[in-house]
Amino acid sequence: MNTAITRRATRGMRREWRLHVLAIFSLSVSFVCLAMALLVVTNIHALSERWQTTSQLTAYLKEGAPTDQVTELREALKKVAGVTSVEYVSSTEAHAEFSSKEAKAQDDARNELLALPVEAFPASLEIRLDADITRESLTGLVRQLGQFPVVLEVETYERWTERLAALVSKGVLASGFFSVIVLLSVLAIVGSTIRLVLHRRKNEVEVLRLIGATDSFVKGPFLLEGGAQGAFSAALAIVIVGAIYLLARTRLHETIAPFFGIDIAFLPWPAVILIVVFGGIMGTVAANLGLRKLVTV
Amino acid sequence: MRAKSGESALQSDERGFRPLLRKGHRFARDAADRPILMFEEVYKSYRAGAPVLRGMDLVIERGEFVYITGASGAGKSTLLRLLYRAETVDEGRILFMGRDIARLTDTSVPFLRRNIGTVFQQFKLVETWSVYENVAIALEVLGLPQRLIRSRVGEALERVGLAGRGECLARVLSGGEQQRVAIARAIVGEPALLLADEPTGNLDPQLALDILGLFEEINESGTTVLFATHDRSLLDVRTRRVIVLDEGKALDVPLGPPSEGELLELPH
Ligand SMILES: Nc1ncnc2c1ncn2[C@@H]1O[C@H](COP(=O)(O)OP(=O)(O)OP(=O)(O)O)[C@@H](O)[C@H]1O
Ligand SMILES: [Mg+2]
Numbered sequence: 016m017n018t019a020i021t022r023r024a025t026r027g028m029r030r031e032w033r034l035h036v037l038a039i040f041s042l043s044v045s046f047v048c049l050a051m052a053l054l055v056v057t058n059i060h061a062l063s064e065r066w067q068t069t070s071q072l073t074a075y076l077k078e079g080a081p082t083d084q085v086t087e088l089r090e091a092l093k094k095v096a097g098v099t100s101v102e103y104v105s106s107t108e109a110h111a112e113f114s115s116k117e118a119k120a121q122d123d124a125r126n127e128l129l130a131l132p133v134e135a136f137p138a139s140l141e142i143r144l145d146a147d148i149t150r151e152s153l154t155g156l157v158r159q160l161g162q163f164p165v166v167l168e169v170e171t172y173e174r175w176t177e178r179l180a181a182l183v184s185k186g187v188l189a190s191g192f193f194s195v196i197v198l199l200s201v202l203a204i205v206g207s208t209i210r211l212v213l214h215r216r217k218n219e220v221e222v223l224r225l226i227g228a229t230d231s232f233v234k235g236p237f238l239l240e241g242g243a244q245g246a247f248s249a250a251l252a253i254v255i256v257g258a259i260y261l262l263a264r265t266r267l268h269e270t271i272a273p274f275f276g277i278d279i280a281f282l283p284w285p286a287v288i289l290i291v292v293f294g295g296i297m298g299t300v301a302a303n304l305g306l307r308k309l310v311t312v
Numbered sequence: 313m314r315a316k317s318g319e320s321a322l323q324s325d326e327r328g329f330r331p332l333l334r335k336g337h338r339f340a341r342d343a344a345d346r347p348i349l350m351f352e353e354v355y356k357s358y359r360a361g362a363p364v365l366r367g368m369d370l371v372i373e374r375g376e377f378v379y380i381t382g383a384s385g386a387g388k389s390t391l392l393r394l395l396y397r398a399e400t401v402d403e404g405r406i407l408f409m410g411r412d413i414a415r416l417t418d419t420s421v422p423f424l425r426r427n428i429g430t431v432f433q434q435f436k437l438v439e440t441w442s443v444y445e446n447v448a449i450a451l452e453v454l455g456l457p458q459r460l461i462r463s464r465v466g467e468a469l470e471r472v473g474l475a476g477r478g479e480c481l482a483r484v485l486s487g488g489e490q491q492r493v494a495i496a497r498a499i500v501g502e503p504a505l506l507l508a509d510e511p512t513g514n515l516d517p518q519l520a521l522d523i524l525g526l527f528e529e530i531n532e533s534g535t536t537v538l539f540a541t542h543d544r545s546l547l548d549v550r551t552r553r554v555i556v557l558d559e560g561k562a563l564d565v566p567l568g569p570p571s572e573g574e575l576l577e578l579p580h
Pocket of ligand 1: 382
C-alpha cells in the first residue's frame with residue numbers, strides 16, 4: 016500500500032473525525048443486530064449438535080409400576096445391542112435433581128414447580144446408547160419399549176432436535192436479513208459520508224489531478240476511509256455485543272444453561288474476524304460507489 | 313536533458329505518456345532539437361458559433377520563454393488548458409514532444425501532466441496542508457521514496473526563496489509566498505514545460521516582478537516556460553518572444569523590444 020495514500024487517508028480521518036465517528040456509531044447499530052443474530056444462531060446450533068450426539072432415551076414409567084417388572088425390563092434392555100447403560104431414576108430422585116438445579120437459580124416463578132409433590136415427577140429409565148447407533152435400530156427399540164405395560168412414554172429427544180434445527184434455520188434466515196440491512200446501511204451511510212468528504216476536499220482532488228495523480232492515487236484515501244468506517248463499525252459492534260454477553264453471561268448460566276446442558280458461548284474468533292472483514296469490504300465498495308461522480312481526468 | 317533526469321518524471325512514466333525519446337529507440341539526431349510544442353490548425357469552441365481558437369498555428373522550441381497575451385476572453389487560458397488536457401481540441405493537433413495530446417487515452421493523461429508544471433492566478437494550494445506537503449505531493453504521485461522527496465522538496469523551496477518555511481500551513485502565508493509554494497510544486501518534478509496562467513494577477517507590481525524573475529531563473533535552467541498575462545508592464549521587462557492571441561489565431565510579435573505601434577495594436 017502506497018504510504019502517501021495511507022497518510023492522506025489518516026490525515027483526512029483525523030481532520031473530519033466527527034463525521035467519521037458519527038458514521039461509525041450509526042453503522043454499528045445494524046452490525047450489533049447482525050452480531051446478535053449470529054450469536055443466537057451459533058448457540059442454538061451448538062445445542063442441537065450436542066443433543067444430536069447424546070443418543071439418549073428416557074422411558075418414563077407408569078405410576079406404581081411393579082419393581083420386578085421394571086427390573087426385568089432393565090435387564091432386558093441391557094442386553095440390547097447399542098445400549099451402553101440403563102439407569103433407574105425414581106420419582107424422589109427426579110424431584111431431588113430438579114430441586115438442586117432450581118436451588119441455584121433463585122427464580123420465584125420456578126419455585127412453584129418445587130412445590131409440586133414428589134409424585135408429579137415420574138420414575139424413569141435413563142437409557143444411554145452408542146453414539147453411532149443406526150436410526151432403524153433406534154426406532155425399533157422405541158417401538159419395543161412402548162409395548163411394555165410399565166412404560167408410560169418414551170422420550171427420544173428427536174422432537175427437540177428437530178425444533179432446534181428449525182430454530183437454527185430461522186436464525187440463519189434472520190442473520191441473512193440483518194446482513195442485508197447492514198449492507199444497505201453501509202451503502203447509505205458510508206456512501207454519503209464519502210460524498211461529503213469528497214465535497215470538502217474538492218480542492219485537494221483538483222490539485223491532485225493537476226499534478227498528474229492517477230485515478231487510484233486520487234481515490235485511494237477515500238476507499239481506505241470507507242473501508243475503515245465499515246471495519247471500525249463492525250469492530251465496535253463486536254465490542255458492544257461482547258459487553259452485553261459478559262454482563263448477561265452469569266445470569267444466563269444460572270437460568271438457561273442447566274436446562275440445556277451447554278454453556279452460552281460467544282461468537283467464535285473466525286466469525287468475529289469475518290464480520291470485521293465483511294464490514295471493511297462493504298465500506299470500500301460503498302465508498303467506491305460514493306465516488307462515482309468523481310471525474311479524474 | 314537535465315542532470316537529474318535519472319530520477320525525473322520523464323523516466324517514471326512506464327505505462328502512459330512518453331516523450332519522444334524512448335529507451336532503446338534510435339531517433340533522428342535532431343530529435344532533441346525538435347520543437348517541444350506544435351499547434352497545427354487548432355480549433356476549439358465551448359459553444360457553437362463562438363469559437364475561441366480558429367485554426368491556430370504555433371511552434372515553441374525547447375528552452376524558450378514565451379509570453380502569451382491578448383484581450384480578456386481571447387483564449388489564453390483555453391490554450392493552456394488544452395496543453396494539460398483539461399480540454400480537448402475540436403480539430404487539429406497539438407504535439408507535445410512529438411506526441412498528439414488529443415490522442416492520449418484518459419489513463420495516460422496523468423503521465424502527460426507529470427511533464428507539465430502549472431501555476432495559476434489563484435495558486436491552487438491545499439490550504440490545510442503545510443508548505444512541505446503541498447510541494448511533496450507532486451513527487452508522491454510519482455511514487456518516489458520519502459528520503460528523495462525530502463531532499464528535492466528542500467531544494468525546490470530554496471529555489472523559490474522559502475527555505476525553512478516547510479512546516480507553515482499554506483493558508484497562513486501571504487499571497488506572494490503562496491504563489492512561490494505553487495511554483496515550487498510545479499518545478500519540483502523537473503517538468504519539461506512550465507505553464508503559468510496569470511501567475512501575478514493577484515500580486516502587487518513589485519511582487520509580480522519578483523515572481524517573474526523566478527520564472528526566468530527556472531527558464532535559464534532549461535525549462536520551457538509559457539507565461540500567459542495581460543500585464544503589459546511585465547512584457548516590457550525584458551526582450552522576450554510574445555504571442556498575441558487575436559481572433560482565434562496566434563500572432564507572433566517579432567523578437568526584440570516591441571515598438572510603440574505594436575503595443576498599441578494589442579487588442580484590448
Ligand atoms: N468552460 C467554459 N465553458 C464555456 N465557455 C468558456 C469556458 N471557458 C472559457 N470559455 C469562454 O471561452 C473564451 C476564452 O476564455 P479564456 O478563459 O480562454 O480567455 P482568457 O484569454 O484566458 O481570458 P482572461 O484574460 O480573462 O483570463 C471566453 O469567451 C470564455 O467565456
Ligand atoms: Mg484566463
